[in-house]
Amino acid sequence: MASLQDTRLSMLDLVAVREGSSIAEALAVALRTARHVEGLGFTRYWLAEHHNMPGIASSATAVLVGHIAGGTQRMRVGSGGVMLPNHAPLLVAEAFGTLAELYPGRIDLGLGRAPGTDPLTLRALRRDRIEREDDFARDLAELQHLLDAPAPGQRLVAVPGAGTQVPLWLLGSSLFSARLAARRGLPYAFASHFAPRLLLPALDLYRSEFTPSPALARPYTIIGVPLVAADTDAQAQLLAGSLFQRVLGIVSGRRARLQPPRPGFIDQLEAPQRAAIADFLAAAVIGSADTVRRGFAALHEATAADEFMLTCDVFDVDARLRALDIAAAALRA
Numbered sequence: 001m002a003s004l005q006d007t008r009l010s011m012l013d014l015v016a017v018r019e020g021s022s023i024a025e026a027l028a029v030a031l032r033t034a035r036h037v038e039g040l041g042f043t044r045y046w047l048a049e050h051h052n053m054p055g056i057a058s059s060a061t062a063v064l065v066g067h068i069a070g071g072t073q074r075m076r077v078g079s080g081g082v083m084l085p086n087h088a089p090l091l092v093a094e095a096f097g098t099l100a101e102l103y104p105g106r107i108d109l110g111l112g113r114a115p116g117t118d119p120l121t122l123r124a125l126r127r128d129r130i131e132r133e134d135d136f137a138r139d140l141a142e143l144q145h146l147l148d149a150p151a152p153g154q155r156l157v158a159v160p161g162a163g164t165q166v167p168l169w170l171l172g173s174s175l176f177s178a179r180l181a182a183r184r185g186l187p188y189a190f191a192s193h194f195a196p197r198l199l200l201p202a203l204d205l206y207r208s209e210f211t212p213s214p215a216l217a218r219p220y221t222i223i224g225v226p227l228v229a230a231d232t233d234a235q236a237q238l239l240a241g242s243l244f245q246r247v248l249g250i251v252s253g254r255r256a257r258l259q260p261p262r263p264g265f266i267d268q269l270e271a272p273q274r275a276a277i278a279d280f281l282a283a284a285v286i287g288s289a290d291t292v293r294r295g296f297a298a299l300h301e302a303t304a305a306d307e308f309m310l311t312c313d314v315f316d317v318d319a320r321l322r323a324l325d326i327a328a329a330a331l332r333a
Contacts, residue, residue, distance in 0.1 A: 092143055
């Protein structure tokens with residue numbers, strides 16, 4: 001098993017819209033954050049597709065990928081992920097093929113199968129058909145075909161897209177995605193930043209069933225890690241109040257913009273609410289540099305993940321960048 005210091009750091013951004021702020025400001029914060037973590041040596045910066053959510057501005061994921069890639073220089077940029085059932089594979093191939101032509105060697109295409117939204121928005125996305133489990137595997141195969149070099153006489157060609165072979169990643173929080181990634185020989189990212197329950201079984205299944213492919217010779221795993229770091233544990237716990245409020249809104253169905261931290265917020269909740277937040281954040285690392293270092297070490301010991309992909313729901317932007325500084329230093333220490 002590789003050492004903790006060999007583990008790569010990356011970032012997943014849902015482009016949170018903060019209370020009292022605007023969507024334009026949220027987009028500016030995302031670009032500022034991307035430039036900051038590129039300077040810290042992060043490997044990649046992913047944007048997640050969500051719809052009809054007042055506190056998330058990453059619905060037009062491919063557009064944002066281009067925005068972030070255009071504002072950075074070296075770091076890989078991609079989707080974490082595009083929800084493939086929401087889109088025709090041809091349109092995804094053309095969009096990410098265009099990005100690959102604009103930013104050669106820097107674009108990732110992470111794919112998920114969850115709706116990323118509510119039933120009303122599903123209908124607006126024209127997902128009112130009955131979907132079967134094998135639909136996703138079929139759409140994935142079609143997308144891979146469209147991104148490969150076109151065969152002689154191929155009638156349907158993605159232009160741009162064909163021949164770009166944009167790296168595909170499978171994302172998920174279930175054994176289904178782990179098994180499909182293993183069978184297709186694709187890298188796998190587990191969504192432990194919000195659904196950590198099946199993290200270890202999914203990684204074990206992926207590694208045990210992995211079949212090498214032209215895309216990947218050996219298993220490669222990313223795990224999502226919610227991060228809140230500060231100079232002291234007490235400061236980190238205070239900053240984490242914004243994250244706790246966001247999680248409570250998700251589990252209770254009352255989503256809102258990212259809220260400023262409220263001292264003692266978690267202590268004022270009922271026991272079932274605290275338990276729900278703890279389950280949601282079982283893979284979170286919250287604390288000072290020493291605490292973050294120990295948290296990373298424990299996650300690495302448990303998962304042997306090749307890469308930690310951080311989420312960082314800190315309300316104050318400067319404090320958010322400071323948290324990412326602490327994370328990068330903790331991993332190197």
